[in-house]
Amino acid sequence: MFTPSRPNRVDDPVVKKVQVFRTVVGLVAVTWMLLSYGLASDADAVMNDRFGQIRTTLIVLAVTFPVAVAVFIAAARPPNRRLFLRRAVKPAGALLALVVTLAVPRLITGLGYVTEDTDWTASAGRVVLLFALGAFCLWLAPFGFYGIAQSLVHVFRTADVHETVPPLLATLLVWEVTLFDVFRGAYDGVPFGVRVAFILGAPLTVTAVALWELRRLRTRHGITLRAALLR
Numbered sequence: 001m002f003t004p005s006r007p008n009r010v011d012d013p014v015v016k017k018v019q020v021f022r023t024v025v026g027l028v029a030v031t032w033m034l035l036s037y038g039l040a041s042d043a044d045a046v047m048n049d050r051f052g053q054i055r056t057t058l059i060v061l062a063v064t065f066p067v068a069v070a071v072f073i074a075a076a077r078p079p080n081r082r083l084f085l086r087r088a089v090k091p092a093g094a095l096l097a098l099v100v101t102l103a104v105p106r107l108i109t110g111l112g113y114v115t116e117d118t119d120w121t122a123s124a125g126r127v128v129l130l131f132a133l134g135a136f137c138l139w140l141a142p143f144g145f146y147g148i149a150q151s152l153v154h155v156f157r158t159a160d161v162h163e164t165v166p167p168l169l170a171t172l173l174v175w176e177v178t179l180f181d182v183f184r185g186a187y188d189g190v191p192f193g194v195r196v197a198f199i200l201g202a203p204l205t206v207t208a209v210a211l212w213e214l215r216r217l218r219t220r221h222g223i224t225l226r227a228a229l230l231r
Contacts, residue, residue, distance in 0.1 A: 002094050002150035004159040006087065010221050011159075015213045019153075022205050033198055037190045053177075057152065058098075060176050065095060065156050068169050072161070077230040087161045094147075094156050101144045105137070163217055164225045167210035174206040 004011075027050070034049060069091065073084045151157075155173070158165040178199060181187075187195045217223040 001097050002147050002157060003154055004157045005090070006160040009159055010163050010217065010223060012213070012216055012220075015209075015216060018209055018212070022209055026202060026205070029201070030198065033187070033190065033194065037194075054148065054152070056180060057173070057177055058148065060180065061151070061156065061173055062095060062099065064173055064176060065158070065169065066092070068172060069158065069161060069165065072165060072168075072229075075229050075231075080228065080230050084161050090160050091157050094151065098144075098147045098151055101140060101147060104140065162228045163221075163223050164214060164228055167213045168225070171203075171207050171210045174203045178203045 030050075034045070069088055073081055073088065076084055155166040155169050158169055181199055187198055190198070214225070
């Protein structure tokens with residue numbers, strides 16, 4: 001559901017290794033900073049901080065994704081415009097699947113089917129509902145977590161549209177999240193130089209890796225943005 005599947009898609013394992021390495025180094029650095037400067041008291045606080053960042057990233061990505069892909073398709077000339085429009089169906093399906101997955105638990109509670117005062121032993125139907133919801137949540141939770149991870153890694157499988165879209169979209173996304181961090185005062189209380197380094201570290205490194213990925217697509221596979229747009 002969340003990984004690209006287009007036939008003949010170029011998948012560079014070297015780029016993936018560099019992206020994973022950059023992510024791990026960034027996570028270690030942020031964890032060190034949060035613990036060293038007292039912004040997080042323990043591992044649980046670090047996890048809460050990272051989950052908050054992931055939530056922000058997903059929200060920004062969900063908003064940016066349709067706009068960016070629409071601009072990319074509109075910028076292409078026929079017949080590639082129609083081709084990219086057809087290819088965008090699966091990435092759009094991945095976005096919809098993740099939104100529905102995250103919304104279902106809130107819908108169940110928000111519509112009043114389940115509350116803190118629900119008497120599960122009131123009837124046989126209630127018992128059946130309890131087991132049905134339990135089984136559903138046992139499937140939904142890992143599906144949702146896996147979907148979040150894969151959506152971030154594959155940028156909502158936008159490589160199915162074209163190989164140049166994920167690095168371009170990732171660059172746009174990371175700078176949007178950085179602006180959000182600046183306005184919300186992220187890492188407040190950390191020395192100014194360290195704060196600047198951590199706020200700009202993510203977008204600069206992601207941008208560098210994205211530009212390197214685009215260069216490898218051009219030099220090793222002959223894939224360029226201009227050719228994709230037929231311009």
